[in-house]
Amino acid sequence: MQITRQADYALRAMYYLAKLEPNQRAATSQIAEEQRIPPSFLAKIISQLSIAGLIHTSRGAHGGVTLARPAEEITILEVVEAIDGPIALNECTYSKDACPFGEDCPIRPLWCEAQDQLVEKLRTTTFGAFVKAAA
Incomplete structure (x- = not known):
C-alpha cells in the first residue's frame, strides 16, 4: 500500500x-509555494478538504484557508x-x-491486524500532536 500523492499533499x-x-x-x-504543491493540484485538494468539513475557505482580499476545528481535534486518518x-x-x-480461500485463508488475519494497527495510529494522531512533535 502506498499513500497517494494527493493525500500526501493534503497532509502537508x-x-x-x-x-x-x-x-x-x-x-x-x-501554502502551495511553501509546501511545494502544484497550485492547480492544491485547489482540488482544498475543495475535497472543505467538503469533508476539515477546513474553511473564504474568498476576497481577507480570504484564505483555515482549519475548521482546532488542530488537536483533527486526525491524520x-x-x-x-x-x-x-x-x-x-x-x-x-x-x-x-x-x-475465504475463511480458511491463513494470511487474511495478518493483513487485518496490520491494517487495524495502522488505522488506529492515524486515528489517534492529531495535527496538534503532530505539530508539537515536529517542533
Whole structure:
C-alpha cells in the first residue's frame, strides 16, 4: 500500500494550517509555494478538504484557508480518508469473499491486524500532536 500523492499533499497542507495561530488564514498560493504543491493540484485538494468539513475557505482580499476545528481535534486518518477513502492494505481486509480461500485463508488475519494497527495510529494522531512533535 502506498499513500497517494494527493493525500500526501493534503497532509502537508493541513500541517501548514495547523502551525498557524488560531483563526489565522493562509492564502492557497502561500501554502502551495511553501509546501511545494502544484497550485492547480492544491485547489482540488482544498475543495475535497472543505467538503469533508476539515477546513474553511473564504474568498476576497481577507480570504484564505483555515482549519475548521482546532488542530488537536483533527486526525491524520480524517485527512487521508477524505482524499483516498478508507484504508485497505488488501481487498480481503474489507471483503473476505475477495479471497479464494475465504475463511480458511491463513494470511487474511495478518493483513487485518496490520491494517487495524495502522488505522488506529492515524486515528489517534492529531495535527496538534503532530505539530508539537515536529517542533
